[in-house]
Amino acid sequence: MKLEFHGLSKQFDQGRVILQPMDFCDEVHTLAIIGPSGGGKSTLLRIIGGLLPPSSGTLSINGEELPKEEEGLQRYRKKLGFVFQQGGLFRHLSARENIVLPLTKVHGYSETEAGKRADELLERFGLGADGHKKPAALSGGQQQRVAIARAIAAKPGILLLDEPTSALDPEYTTEVLDIVNELKEEGLDFIIVTHEMGFARHACEKAAFLCEGKLMEYGSGSEIFDAPKSEQLKNFLGRLLEWNM
Ligand SMILES: Nc1ncnc2c1ncn2[C@@H]1O[C@H](COP(=O)(O)OP(=O)(O)OP(=O)(O)O)[C@@H](O)[C@H]1O
Numbered sequence: 001m002k003l004e005f006h007g008l009s010k011q012f013d014q015g016r017v018i019l020q021p022m023d024f025c026d027e028v029h030t031l032a033i034i035g036p037s038g039g040g041k042s043t044l045l046r047i048i049g050g051l052l053p054p055s056s057g058t059l060s061i062n063g064e065e066l067p068k069e070e071e072g073l074q075r076y077r078k079k080l081g082f083v084f085q086q087g088g089l090f091r092h093l094s095a096r097e098n099i100v101l102p103l104t105k106v107h108g109y110s111e112t113e114a115g116k117r118a119d120e121l122l123e124r125f126g127l128g129a130d131g132h133k134k135p136a137a138l139s140g141g142q143q144q145r146v147a148i149a150r151a152i153a154a155k156p157g158i159l160l161l162d163e164p165t166s167a168l169d170p171e172y173t174t175e176v177l178d179i180v181n182e183l184k185e186e187g188l189d190f191i192i193v194t195h196e197m198g199f200a201r202h203a204c205e206k207a208a209f210l211c212e213g214k215l216m217e218y219g220s221g222s223e224i225f226d227a228p229k230s231e232q233l234k235n236f237l238g239r240l241l242e243w244n245m
């Protein structure tokens with residue numbers, strides 16, 4: 001994807017600046033957004049996804065400008081897939097219905113086409129026998145696999161993931177990250193907000209370090225993780241390493 005933004009900022013009503021005006025322009029297939037809590041990662045991802053309007057600036061993905069009006073925004077969002085930290089699934093629907101519903105309601109699939117696509121994805125993600133279960137009857141890892149299946153069902157150009165594994169036990173984290181990595185191998189571009197530094201470093205082409213509302217550093221895994229420049233990134237990485245084995 002070609003991601004470009006200029007003077008992009010966010011300020012909420014109370015006047016606090018959440019994102020300082022930032023510029024970015026690169027052609028990148030897989031991007032990790034890392035940084036301390038409250039730094040503005042989710043806010044930036046939601047702006048990129050057309051879920052939250054920026055206070056200023058311009059943004060485009062693959063040359064397509066982020067629209068301002070609702071109709072344009074709906075069209076823009078349809079080309080993206082979203083996976084959130086948790087609770088993104090409709091609780092009253094089965095896993096299969098969670099995948100089918102957006103396909104029929106948003107993307108214009110027929111019931112039959114949508115059902116076929118849902119079954120194909122459930123099978124693929126090892127959930128062939130679980131399609132009838134509601135989210136509460138699935139493990140956290142299974143729920144996130146359903147969420148990913150739902151997000152990619154309509155074959156979006158880009159997948160946006162906001163801490164998809166942060167609510168999971170370590171063994172489930174791996175299975176979810178494996179799926180994201182597999183999708184990458186198939187050519188799906190993604191932007192992921194993550195605290196899984198191994199994944200950010202090894203599975204993503206580039207990483208952006210967001211801290212205190214600023215895009216402080218950006219580069220390849222080795223630039224960000226082996227040669228951090230700012231004190232903030234050095235501290236952030238240092239703290240992460242503190243309890244590592
Ligand atoms: N709707 C809102 N209104 C006012 N302030 C908000 C709103 N949403 C987020 N914020 C504030 O913006 C700042 C950045 O939040 P954001 O969720 O983007 O951080 P984050 O980097 O994703 O953090 P975390 O790692 O904890 O998820 C926080 O201080 C948060 O309190």
Ligand SMILES: [Mg+2]
Pocket residue numbers: 041042043162193
């Ligand atoms: Mg967040």
